[in-house]
Amino acid sequence: MSKKILSQKQKIAMKVCSKKHYKINKLYVLKQTKLRRIKVMKEWGNIVPKKTECAVCGKVIFFRHKKRYKTIHFDHRHGGNEPIKGPPSTWMSSNRPNERSLALFLKSDFGLLCGWCNYFIPTKDRLKWLDNLTNYIKG
Numbered sequence: 298m299s300k301k302i303l304s305q306k307q308k309i310a311m312k313v314c315s316k317k318h319y320k321i322n323k324l325y326v327l328k329q330t331k332l333r334r335i336k337v338m339k340e341w342g343n344i345v346p347k348k349t350e351c352a353v354c355g356k357v358i359f360f361r362h363k364k365r366y367k368t369i370h371f372d373h374r375h376g377g378n379e380p381i382k383g384p385p386s387t388w389m390s391s392n393r394p395n396e397r398s399l400a401l402f403l404k405s406d407f408g409l410l411c412g413w414c415n416y417f418i419p420t421k422d423r424l425k426w427l428d429n430l431t432n433y434i435k436g
């Protein structure tokens with residue numbers, strides 16, 4: 298019983314401590330976080346293709362390109378039922394590519410799209426959306 302309470306207390310203490318640390322060293326912490334995320338994304342760069350084509354329109358896209366529509370967008374292609382629910386890039390930047398995270402990433406089976414295609418294709422009910430589009434075009 299005491300062990301569980303102790304760990305709970307420790308967790309709270311750690312939270313308070315990190316909050317205090319964050320308040321005092323806000324700029325430093327933000328810079329360190331940014332640097333860590335860049336470093337982790339560089340590690341992912343060895344796994345994800347650096348240059349590929351959009352799976353829908355065929356435009357050449359790059360991993361971590363500065364321009365929004367030239368960068369690879371990882372697409373939830375299975376209707377949002379993937380193990381990684383949130384934005385894949387955010388998840389990648391906070392999870393180093395180790396055995397566990399790599400398995401999770403591969404299981405998610407993200408599509409590689411350009412910014413435009415990722416913007417226009419909805420995540421849920423894609424086939425219905427495609428049917429509607431086809432019916433609209435046919436008139």
Ligand SMILES: [Zn+2]
Nearest residue numbers: 351354411414
């Ligand atoms: Zn595209």
